[in-house]
Amino acid sequence: MDDRRKSQLNKILVLFYFAYRTFTDKPDQILAKHHLQRVHHRILFFVGHFPGLTVNQLLAVLEVSKQALHKPLKQLVELGFVHNAPAERDRRSRLLTLTDTGEALEKELSDAQRVFLDQIFTEAGTGTEEAWVQIMSALSQKRPAVGFLKDLQ
Amino acid sequence: MDDRRKSQLNKILVLFYFAYRTFTDKPDQILAKHHLQRVHHRILFFVGHFPGLTVNQLLAVLEVSKQALHKPLKQLVELGFVHNAPAERDRRSRLLTLTDTGEALEKELSDAQRVFLDQIFTEAGTGTEEAWVQIMSALSQKRPAVGFLKDLQ
DNA sequence: AATATTAAGTCAATAACATTGACATAAAGC
DNA sequence: GCTTTATGTCAATGTTATTGACTTAATATT
Numbered sequence: 308m309d310d311r312r313k314s315q316l317n318k319i320l321v322l323f324y325f326a327y328r329t330f331t332d333k334p335d336q337i338l339a340k341h342h343l344q345r346v347h348h349r350i351l352f353f354v355g356h357f358p359g360l361t362v363n364q365l366l367a368v369l370e371v372s373k374q375a376l377h378k379p380l381k382q383l384v385e386l387g388f389v390h391n392a393p394a395e396r397d398r399r400s401r402l403l404t405l406t407d408t409g410e411a412l413e414k415e416l417s418d419a420q421r422v423f424l425d426q427i428f429t430e431a432g433t434g435t436e437e438a439w440v441q442i443m444s445a446l447s448q449k450r451p452a453v454g455f456l457k458d459l460q
Numbered sequence: 461m462d463d464r465r466k467s468q469l470n471k472i473l474v475l476f477y478f479a480y481r482t483f484t485d486k487p488d489q490i491l492a493k494h495h496l497q498r499v500h501h502r503i504l505f506f507v508g509h510f511p512g513l514t515v516n517q518l519l520a521v522l523e524v525s526k527q528a529l530h531k532p533l534k535q536l537v538e539l540g541f542v543h544n545a546p547a548e549r550d551r552r553s554r555l556l557t558l559t560d561t562g563e564a565l566e567k568e569l570s571d572a573q574r575v576f577l578d579q580i581f582t583e584a585g586t587g588t589e590e591a592w593v594q595i596m597s598a599l600s601q602k603r604p605a606v607g608f609l610k611d612l613q
Numbered sequence: 614a615a616t617a618t619t620a621a622g623t624c625a626a627t628a629a630c631a632t633t634g635a636c637a638t639a640a641a642g643c
Numbered sequence: 644g645c646t647t648t649a650t651g652t653c654a655a656t657g658t659t660a661t662t663g664a665c666t667t668a669a670t671a672t673t
Binding site for chain 1: 461465466469470471472473475477478479480481482485502505510523529550556570573574575576577578580581583584585587588589590591592593594595596597598599600602603
């Protein structure tokens with residue numbers, strides 16, 4: 308790798324860092340008003356987009372321990388954002404869904420990001436979004452896959 | 461925003477989350493072997509790429525409090541990775557630089573990311589990298605700028 | 614020269630969070 | 644019946660973040 312390439316890649320490392328921080332900025336601010344943190348957003352996001360997710364699946368996708376998930380998940384249930392019911396087939400596992408207020412909060416948080424990103428992609432030229440998605444998909448696939456994620460649409 | 465667009469943007473939110481996690485994965489593993497964390501990498505990265513950075517500038521770019529930076533920075537100095545000398549013009553401020561071993565560790569950490577990203581960009585088609593950089597630059601610029609960052613090369 | 618300001622370093626109290634290990638319950642599977 | 648699985652919880656410990664305060668040294672202001 309020559310110096311010129313290395314320098315370009317360094318620029319890319321900085322961009323990734325700052326871009327991700329911008330990406331999490333607005334939701335973090337909204338969460339703070341509710342005295343919640345980023346982990347709560349992640350829970351709301353994945354439960355919202357994969358309703359009926361079990362606790363174990365949520366642990367797998369977030370890559371955290373059961374004990375680490377316990378507190379924020381319990382808070383979301385107690386605050387009435389997340390609902391938790393035994394599965395019919397296997398009543399040991401519990402299916403997570405969002406309540407109406409949970410849907411509303413998740414929408415508020417993710418809308419901030421969707422509107423933001425939509426604006427950026429619209430301002431960029433044709434094909435830019437496809438290219439970005441291609442790169443980020445390649446990066447995402449370089450990690451252990453979680454089965455149900457392929458249902459994402 | 462129609463449902464189809466919203467669905468595409470949801471996919472993008474997931475990609476951003478997982479791609480960033482892949483991005484930080486290898487450095488995190490290397491850091492763990494040294495009993496260090498991501499904040500140490502950030503310090504090493506910015507000190508390495510902006511030698512002579514002052515403590516205040518580092519605080520600004522990382523957006524953390526002086527007290528939060530204190531411990532990890534002190535550790536890096538005590539471990540001999542970072543050097544800390546009074547500035548000539550204004551001897552109150554102290555200029556941070558990497559030692560030789562600090563350079564080596566920073567290189568090890570960032571190389572993991574550079575090699576990884578270089579591979580992804582190479583595998584993607586022509587123009588893909590430029591598009592990715594365009595999007596991430598736009599995102600990065602949507603946040604308070606830190607003066608010296610424009611020197612980035 | 615005296616005073617104020619700035620940069621940096623540190624300490625202490627508190628709160629928040631993660632980690633490990635253990636244990637309990639209920640439901641399924643064998 | 645015995646074992647395994649999914650979940651929930653607790654406690655102890657360690658780590659990290661946050662807030663506020665204070666100190667030192669150097670520089671700027673008046």
